[in-house]
Amino acid sequence: MPQSLANMIVHLVFSTRDREAWFADAEKMNSVHAYLGGVSATLECPSIAIGGVADHVHILARMSRTISLAEWVKELKRASTVWMQKEWPEFATFHWQAGYGAFSVSQSNTDAVVEYVHHQAEHHRTKTFQDEFRALLKKHGVAWDERYVWD
Structure with missing residues (x-):
């Protein structure tokens, strides 16, 4: 086969360090989500859905064939941290948690995970x-x- 083709969908979850509520401001949270989406697209991992609440983020994306999961996550965290610290002075001490969770998602279950990601605020009223x-x-x-698991 002369061409390499793939469809690997990943649900990525990571928190702020110590689960601090850095994104209580909805405008900042939306800006961070948009920035993460842009970084992910640059890495050829187009996002399908991005959501979260004040202390963590969920990214559903199609993985590139040319970057490892670890490299993708490292660059998402690095680039977004640098950007937030530059954009907002009060984020000078911001950090993401060291770890993350990444879970495979089948094409047939993608819509359900999109809904899950988009409804994080409702979900976290009780959990x-x-x-x-x-x-x-x-x-x-x-x-x-x-x-x-926690840091």
Whole structure:
């Protein structure tokens, strides 16, 4: 086959360090989501949906064939941190958490995950980030050690 083709959809989730509510301002949160979408597109990982609440973000995207998952996440976090710290002086000490969760999504389940990502505010009226993240890990069969998940 002379051509390489792929359709790998990834649901990426990561928090601010110590789950601090840096994005309580909806305008700033929307700006951060838009910026993350732009960075992701530049990395040839077009976003399908981006959402979140004050302390974390969800990105549903199609992975590029030319970048690893770890490189994609590293650059999303690096570029967005630099941009936020430059854009808003009060973000001078902002950091994302060190880790992340990445989960594969089938094409047939993409619409459901889009809805999930877009309705984060409603979802988090009753569930913390930690509870949500644990549920995602369980749903996707990921083993974890509670001592090393949070920072």
